[in-house]
Amino acid sequence: MTILDEIITVKQTEVRELLQSKRKFAITKKTHSLTKRIAEAGQMQIIAEIKRASPSKGDIQTNIHPVEQAIMYEKCGAAAVSVLTDASFFKGSMNDLKAVAEAVEIPVLCKDFIIHPIQIDQAKAAGASIILLIVAALSKQQLQELYAYATANDLEVICEVHDIEELSTALSLNPAIIGINNRNLKTFAVTLQTTKNIAQQINNPNTMIISESGIRSRSDAMLARDAGADAILVGETLMQSSNIQHTFQQLQLDRRKKNAR
Numbered sequence: 001m002t003i004l005d006e007i008i009t010v011k012q013t014e015v016r017e018l019l020q021s022k023r024k025f026a027i028t029k030k031t032h033s034l035t036k037r038i039a040e041a042g043q044m045q046i047i048a049e050i051k052r053a054s055p056s057k058g059d060i061q062t063n064i065h066p067v068e069q070a071i072m073y074e075k076c077g078a079a080a081v082s083v084l085t086d087a088s089f090f091k092g093s094m095n096d097l098k099a100v101a102e103a104v105e106i107p108v109l110c111k112d113f114i115i116h117p118i119q120i121d122q123a124k125a126a127g128a129s130i131i132l133l134i135v136a137a138l139s140k141q142q143l144q145e146l147y148a149y150a151t152a153n154d155l156e157v158i159c160e161v162h163d164i165e166e167l168s169t170a171l172s173l174n175p176a177i178i179g180i181n182n183r184n185l186k187t188f189a190v191t192l193q194t195t196k197n198i199a200q201q202i203n204n205p206n207t208m209i210i211s212e213s214g215i216r217s218r219s220d221a222m223l224a225r226d227a228g229a230d231a232i233l234v235g236e237t238l239m240q241s242s243n244i245q246h247t248f249q250q251l252q253l254d255r256r257k258k259n260a261r
């Protein structure tokens, strides 16, 4: 059983409990758009993550104050804040997301393992503007249904892929945003070559590309940018930084011209 299988098993239990609880989630209006921010930016954008712990690294920063961290990210020019809301493997929570969404004026990504529409309702009610759908964690039908449900509910979706086969599944939705995860969620191996290999297969210049995971240095950011990324998603490097402003400056780069993929 891979870690992704383990996580999905826990999610199935969480979804069952949520459905049994008959909890109703408030209907909120989305106010922040990641695609708009990326489209209007002259620089490659940074999605900055709140990540207390992870399966690959164990504890990263368990005592972090998510709101203070998110406000710092916003001040430094983050395009969005990603909040890992999973409790069992990442020590996050929906309360983290809610508190962050109330404190910042930029889009907030609910970074979780979504397998059922009720999780989308929950994320939206907590203030998320964006959700993640991981192609490796879903059947094609689930992916299509969840994508349609999220977009109909005025949420933006990052369709996350790790290989060419997943990319072709994702592209069948004609998604606005593709996230290329440099981390193999089954083995934890990380290589930025993944962004390079996959981005060159994305021919639609309007599809926004986010390179996720393993970005530690300016040269990593350059590699992602030169491969065609419009944004990078950075967790551990920012969580461990003793000078977040400086780390942002290191990772901020001018955009590559479109069509230059």
Ligand SMILES: O=C(O)c1ccccc1NCC(=O)[C@H](O)[C@H](O)COP(=O)(O)O
Residues within 6 Å of the ligand: 003, 004, 049, 051, 054, 055, 056, 057, 181, 183, 185, 188, 212, 213, 214, 215, 233, 234, 235, 236, 237
């Ligand atoms: O980070 C992990 O160990 C992990 C393991 C299994 C599933 C997902 C995992 N991480 C989620 C993410 O995608 C990352 O938090 C995100 O891309 C940031 O990565 P990094 O900058 O390397 O912290």
